[in-house]
Amino acid sequence: MSGELSPIDKAKFVAAKRAVEYVEDGMRVGMGTGSTAAWMVRCLGEMVREEGLNITAVPTSTRTAELARSVGIKVVSLDEAKWLDVTIDGADEYDGNLNLIKGGGGALLQEKIVATASDQMVVIADISKQVETLGAFPLPVEVIPFGWQTSKALIEETLIGLDVLGRTTSLRMNGDAAFLTDEGNYILDLHLHRIGNARQMSLVLNQIPGVVENGLFVDICDVVVIGYGDGKVEVRDINNGTVEESRLDFVESDNLFADLED
Structure with a gap:
């Protein structure tokens, strides 16, 4: 084997x-x-x-x-x-x-x-x-389904002021439907390429309405x-x-x- x-x-x-x-x-x-x-x-x-x-x-x-x-x-x-x-x-x-x-x-x-x-x-x-620096892997952010597009827009606006190389965000899919977590939430994947300050990123993301948690473990x-x-x-x-x-x-x-x- x-x-x-x-x-x-x-x-x-x-x-x-x-x-x-x-x-x-x-x-x-x-x-x-x-x-x-x-x-x-x-x-x-x-x-x-x-x-x-x-x-x-x-x-x-x-x-x-x-x-x-x-x-x-x-x-x-x-x-x-x-x-x-x-x-x-x-x-x-x-x-x-x-x-x-x-x-x-x-x-x-x-x-x-x-x-x-x-x-x-x-x-x-x-x-x-x-x-060497986090960010090559897309950063997952769990959001509630209600108003998720608003949450996505707020995240994208917030990224403008942060030390990242990319600002593309995408809704994670499971076939033709949105991927659901065990809690019934959606996941937005942030394609940042480089995260200059992981601690700041984590704190800022979690202040956005609709965001449940992010995938940075600091x-x-x-x-x-x-x-x-x-x-x-x-x-x-x-x-x-x-x-x-x-x-x-x-x-x-x-x-x-x-x-x-x-």
């Missing part, structure tokens, strides 16, 4: 495998959404089944919740858990200060709520997600675990100021890879 995986998928797997070492028995764990996070969920599921790991998970989307249940992980709501020991999630981009752009999968609101309700946020990624991430296709793993800890490298052997596991759709 391992021979069928692309180098990117191998990188995601080894990053996930290293990241789950932050999870200990009895922990309450936030689980992100997306293809990289799916590897983490399956790794934890294998630990639950084969090692007897006892954890409680708070997923950030319905599809992550379904995957977690399918691999034997106990799922509860954030209201039930109240606070989390660690959240492990992917990212669409990260910079040298571990600021992130998230929301490519459309779950940014729940992801940000869960991440900020955690003692620690660990991001798993491959090296392609590293950027001062939230504590650790980035970066996987490589050859099995190398790099762990960057922003709080300790450390960078550690290791290598993980890629071991086949039919239970882990079976039916992995993303």
Whole structure:
């Protein structure tokens, strides 16, 4: 099975495998959404089944919740858990200060709520997600459907005064209809190319009527675990100021890879 995986998928797997070492028995764990996070969920599921790991998970989307249940992980709501020991999630981009752009999968609101309700946020990624300055990946902004075109116009007007290279915005679609988040909201993707001041951008966007939340995660991430296709793993800890490298052997596991759709 391992021979069928692309180098990117191998990188995601080894990053996930290293990241789950932050999870200990009895922990309450936030689980992100997306293809990289799916590897983490399956790794934890294998630990639950084969090692007897006892954890409680708070997923950030319905599809992550379904995957977690399918691999034997106990799922509860954030209201039930109240606070989390660690959240492990992917990212669409990260910079040298571990600021992130998230929301490519459309779950940014729940992801940000869960991440900020955690003692620690660990991001798993491959090296392609590293950027010098955020903004190459379109910035998702979640807006309520009512008056969304007005919200879009206000965002575009606001961008004129901000340090960005592009100001094109687009409504995310799902076929012929607008993409809907788990909360029934729309997502506007901002094609900015470069975000000069991520903190300012985040604060300004969230002041616009109709905006629910944006995909900038500033001062939230504590650790980035970066996987490589050859099995190398790099762990960057922003709080300790450390960078550690290791290598993980890629071991086949039919239970882990079976039916992995993303």
